[in-house]
Amino acid sequence: MVGYSRLMEADEAATLVRQKAHRQELIDPKIAEYRGRIVKTTGDGVLVEFASVVDATECAVAIQRAMAEREAGVPEERRIRYRVGVNLGDIVIDGDDIFGDGVNVAARLEGLAEPGGICIPRKVFHEVRNKLDVGYAFVGEQKVKNMENPVPVYRVLLEPAAAGQVVGEKRPGRPRWQLGAAVAAVLVGVASAAVWWQPWVERVEPASVERMTFPLPEKPSIAVLPFDNLSGDPTQAYWVDGTTEAVITALSKTPNLFVIARSTTFAYKGKPAKARSIAEEFGVRFVLSGGIQRDGDRVRVSAQLVDALSGHHVWAEQYDRRFEDLFALQDDITREVVTALEVELTEGEQARIWRRQTNDQRAYELFRDGLVLYRRRTNTDNAEARKLFVEAVAIDPDFADAKCLIGFTYLRAGLNGWERPRGDAFGKGRELAAAALVLDPDYAHAYALLATITLYEGDPDEAIAQYQTSLELEPNYSANVAGYADALVYAGRGAEAVEEIERAMRLSPYYPNFYLAVAGAAYR
Numbered sequence: 001m002v003g004y005s006r007l008m009e010a011d012e013a014a015t016l017v018r019q020k021a022h023r024q025e026l027i028d029p030k031i032a033e034y035r036g037r038i039v040k041t042t043g044d045g046v047l048v049e050f051a052s053v054v055d056a057t058e059c060a061v062a063i064q065r066a067m068a069e070r071e072a073g074v075p076e077e078r079r080i081r082y083r084v085g086v087n088l089g090d091i092v093i094d095g096d097d098i099f100g101d102g103v104n105v106a107a108r109l110e111g112l113a114e115p116g117g118i119c120i121p122r123k124v125f126h127e128v129r130n131k132l133d134v135g136y137a138f139v140g141e142q143k144v145k146n147m148e149n150p151v152p153v154y155r156v157l158l159e160p161a162a163a164g165q166v167v168g169e170k171r172p173g174r175p176r177w178q179l180g181a182a183v184a185a186v187l188v189g190v191a192s193a194a195v196w197w198q199p200w201v202e203r204v205e206p207a208s209v210e211r212m213t214f215p216l217p218e219k220p221s222i223a224v225l226p227f228d229n230l231s232g233d234p235t236q237a238y239w240v241d242g243t244t245e246a247v248i249t250a251l252s253k254t255p256n257l258f259v260i261a262r263s264t265t266f267a268y269k270g271k272p273a274k275a276r277s278i279a280e281e282f283g284v285r286f287v288l289s290g291g292i293q294r295d296g297d298r299v300r301v302s303a304q305l306v307d308a309l310s311g312h313h314v315w316a317e318q319y320d321r322r323f324e325d326l327f328a329l330q331d332d333i334t335r336e337v338v339t340a341l342e343v344e345l346t347e348g349e350q351a352r353i354w355r356r357q358t359n360d361q362r363a364y365e366l367f368r369d370g371l372v373l374y375r376r377r378t379n380t381d382n383a384e385a386r387k388l389f390v391e392a393v394a395i396d397p398d399f400a401d402a403k404c405l406i407g408f409t410y411l412r413a414g415l416n417g418w419e420r421p422r423g424d425a426f427g428k429g430r431e432l433a434a435a436a437l438v439l440d441p442d443y444a445h446a447y448a449l450l451a452t453i454t455l456y457e458g459d460p461d462e463a464i465a466q467y468q469t470s471l472e473l474e475p476n477y478s479a480n481v482a483g484y485a486d487a488l489v490y491a492g493r494g495a496e497a498v499e500e501i502e503r504a505m506r507l508s509p510y511y512p513n514f515y516l517a518v519a520g521a522a523y524r
Contacts, residue, residue, distance in 0.1 A: 002081045002115040004044035010078070018080055026066050034059035035312055039098055045110075049098060052313040053088050057128045057156070060084040060118050065158055068116060084118040085109030088127065105151065112142060112153060122152035135162030207279040207308040214283030214506060220341045221258035221284035224248045226269040227301070230293035238368040240292045241266075243301070243330055247288070250334040250353045252476035253444070256343045259476040260284060261508035279308030282509055286314065288337060299323045303333050305340055315340035327356050327364075352442050352473065357401040358392075366392040367402050374405060379418045382409050400439040404446050407432030411452060426453045444474035452483055460490035478507035482515050489521045497522035 001007070007015045031038060031048050034055040039047040050056035064084060071079045087109055089102030105121065113119040120128070125136055135157030141150035157165065209216055224247055229240040245262055252259045260282050268278075275287040290303035304316040315336060321329050331354045338345065338353075345353070358364055370388030373381040386409040392402040407429040412418075414425030430453050436446040451466035467484035474480065481504035488497035501519045505511050 083113035118156040135165035137167040217258040223260040228291040261478040264510040363396040404436040
């Protein structure tokens with residue numbers, strides 16, 4: 001509050017009554033509307049945290065505009081006005097309180113604001129510039145207390161005529177990424193315990209259930225977009241994609257979620273996409289996106305979860321870890337998403353979701369390179385992929401993923417006639433599936449490998465049982481659902497096969513061609 005001491009000295013009772021009314025009728029409801037949390041009050045100010053810097057700034061704009069109207073009829077010397085600072089930076093959480101440079105800068109920015117105004121640093125300006133109906137005026141590099149480097153500061157122009165204008169500086173380009181938590185200062189300071197970053201998904205109007213291509217599932221539904229490689233180095237793409245796939249795989253193991261398949265969402269790799277259009281195209285409510293940057297032995301990951309139906313950001317976070325901790329970081333992202341979606345996990349589900357297949361970075365690199373080759377589906381690439389998987393297992397004999405994929409290369413070679421006799425190739429595949437299950441008894445893909453071999457060896461009933469075990473462990477993996485449908489076709493259970501192949505197509509709207517062959521056989 002501007003001039004708090006002066007107003008209290010002039011009329012303490014009236015000032016307190018009016019301030020209480022502003023809090024109850026405007027400030028607190030607006031904070032709640034924009035998903036903020038009041039951390040503490042300081043007499044003449046309030047510290048509030050937001051998960052999104054857009055929500056924080058939009059809340060500040062709404063409060064300042066409303067206050068100008070509420071106090072318009074009050075004499076100038078008695079008007080209650082506020083200064084607001086919004087910052088994006090790191091914070092420290094201590095119980096219900098928050099500290100750190102992120103909060104300190106927010107408070108300093110508040111002090112630079114004009115009465116009734118809002119000040120933001122350049123990194124906030126980059127995040128909100130095209131998302132609010134306001135203008136901006138660059139006021140220069142400001143030296144703030146306890147900060148070594150000056151802070152580039154902008155004033156937010158609230159007048160309707162200023163919307164879209166940027167005054168005082170050549171329009172800077174949007175940065176590749178932003179670190180820190182969404183921190184805003186309302187009255188004295190507003191801060192957030194989460195990081196805000198937007199790779200592609202802009203905050204737009206909510207998605208429409210009526211425009212969705214598919215009916216919205218009853219359980220929480222999510223599409224995970226490929227994380228953006230922010231390193232500028234194409235050779236880093238394999239582990240960026242691997243992080244996305246690891247999160248998708250972990251979420252797919254949760255029966256209480258509906259997860260769109262990797263093969264579908266990776267069609268958007270490197271392409272701009274909005275949460276609303278993704279949700280409407282795939283018939284899901286939530287969209288997860290993020291970006292990854294490697295700098296030497298450090299890796300920085302930012303992720304955000306958007307509720308497309310409301311247009312709000314449910315959760316956002318930034319991680320700065322050693323590269324060797326990448327696997328634990330993937331688990332952390334999965335855990336945060338599951339928690340944000342309020343999905344209850346059983347003890348067994350938790351063990352499956354966060355079990356790591358290898359902690360050896362070199363073995364993982366070989367596995368990822370092999371997976372790229374395996375997905376090309378040619379004889380030569382299949383053979384080269386097998387060599388890489390074998391090398392990964394030589395480094396880490398307990399790497400169940402790699403053992404299972406060796407088995408899949410034998411299955412593919414046998415089915416396509418690349419290795420004869422077929423029975424020998426199938427036999428090697430069966431041995432490797434069994435070896436993978438010794439390492440991980442709950443490994444869904446090993447059961448799917450066994451099921452496919454069993455099916456083409458002529459025992460569809462046993463294959464169905466093995467597929468069912470696979471799907472109990474990982475119910476959202478569309479390729480295994482399609483394989484299950486194929487087995488049902490061979491068993492003469494066409495109606496059930498139709499239901500399952502349609503479920504596979506729903507999980508992966510950009511499904512591979514063989515889904516159509518299974519669907520045709522099922523209908524026939």
